[in-house]
Amino acid sequence: MFEVLRPLDQSGYRGQRELGNLACWTVSSAKPGFEIDNVRDSSLQTFWQSDGPQPHEINVHFVRRVSLRTLAIHLDYTLDESYTPQKLSVRSGTCYHDLQEVMLLELQEPGGWLHFDLGSHGKHGILKTHLVQICVLVNHQNGKDTHIRAIKLYGDGFFDDSLGSSAAQIEDVPESTMRHLTARQDDWLSLR
Numbered sequence: 001m002f003e004v005l006r007p008l009d010q011s012g013y014r015g016q017r018e019l020g021n022l023a024c025w026t027v028s029s030a031k032p033g034f035e036i037d038n039v040r041d042s043s044l045q046t047f048w049q050s051d052g053p054q055p056h057e058i059n060v061h062f063v064r065r066v067s068l069r070t071l072a073i074h075l076d077y078t079l080d081e082s083y084t085p086q087k088l089s090v091r092s093g094t095c096y097h098d099l100q101e102v103m104l105l106e107l108q109e110p111g112g113w114l115h116f117d118l119g120s121h122g123k124h125g126i127l128k129t130h131l132v133q134i135c136v137l138v139n140h141q142n143g144k145d146t147h148i149r150a151i152k153l154y155g156d157g158f159f160d161d162s163l164g165s166s167a168a169q170i171e172d173v174p175e176s177t178m179r180h181l182t183a184r185q186d187d188w189l190s191l192r
Contacts, residue, residue: 016069016070016154016155016156017154017155017156018152018153018154019062019066019068019153019154019155020040020060020151020152020153021040022062022063022066023060023061023062023063023153024060024061024063025037025039025040025058025059025060025061026058026059026061027048027050027056027057027058027059028050028052028055028056028057028058029050029051029052029056030048030049030050030051031049031050031051031145034046034047034048034049035048036048036058038149039058039148039149039150039151040150040151044074044076044149044150046149047080047147047148047149048147048148049083049145049146049147050136050145050146051145052145053144054136054137054138054139054144054146055089055135055136055137056135056136056145056146057133057134057135057136058133058134058135058148058151059096059131059132059133060131060132060133060134060151060153061130061131062129062130062131064130065094065128065129065130066128066129066130066155066156067126067127067128067155067156068118068119068122068126068127068128068129068132068153068154068155069117069118069119069125069126069127069154069155069156070115070116070117070118070119070152070153070154070155071090071103071115071116071118071132071134071151071152071153071154072113072114072115072116072150072151072152072153072154073088073113073114073116073134073148073150073151073152074112074113074114074148074149074150074151075107075110075111075112075114075147075148075149076110076111076112076147076149077109077110077111077140078111079147080147081140081141081143082139082140082141082142082143083139083143083145083146083147084107084109084110084139084140084143084146084147085107085136085138085139085140085146085148086106086107086108086138086139086140087104087105087106087107087136087137087138088103088104088105088107088134088135088136088137089101089103089104089105089133089134089135089137090102090103090104090105090116090118090132090133090134090135091132091133091134091135092118092121092127092129092131092132092133093129093130093131093133094129094130094131095130095131096131096133099131099133102118102121102127103116103118103121109140113150118153118155126155126156127155132153134148134151136148
């Protein structure tokens with residue numbers, strides 16, 4: 001069985017970079033006006049709200065394998081009550097067909113930023129992955145839909161197997177590549 005993990009303190013990601021902007025974010029469902037973009041903005045007043053039966057899934061697709069160390073999620077039970085996740089499964093893989101659960105999180109009335117060590121589930125303190133899936137299994141008070149206010153993924157950057165380490169730090173990614181990645185994500189999302 002999986003160990004129920006406790007949040008790290010905020011020092012768990014010092015010196016790491018937030019890598020979520022390098023990914024394409026998709027969800028299993030969303031209420032109009034409460035899309036996944038709300039999780040990525042800098043406001044804790046906005047949130048993603050699911051729409052439909054559980055489980056609710058957030059998928060974070062990276063175009064190249066990345067080295068992740070910390071997952072940070074902002075939840076607020078006092079504002080969201082039955083919309084607040086109580087049980088989350090965090091999965092990792094190269095695609096949907098080989099996802100493996102790396103963490104099972106059980107939360108009791110969370111408030112604020114929660115930080116979880118992804119690196120302890122990989123080799124040498126790093127989780128190398130193309131896809132991270134955050135799955136809401138149960139809400140507080142048996143709520144149906146869920147609210148998540150923010151998610152951050154911290155790590156070292158892209159992972160290059162030929163070099164055996166994190167090869168490209170964020171500042172090493174050319175601006176033209178970032179524009180290309182953003183354009184490709186926009187094209188992909190328009191096909192959905």
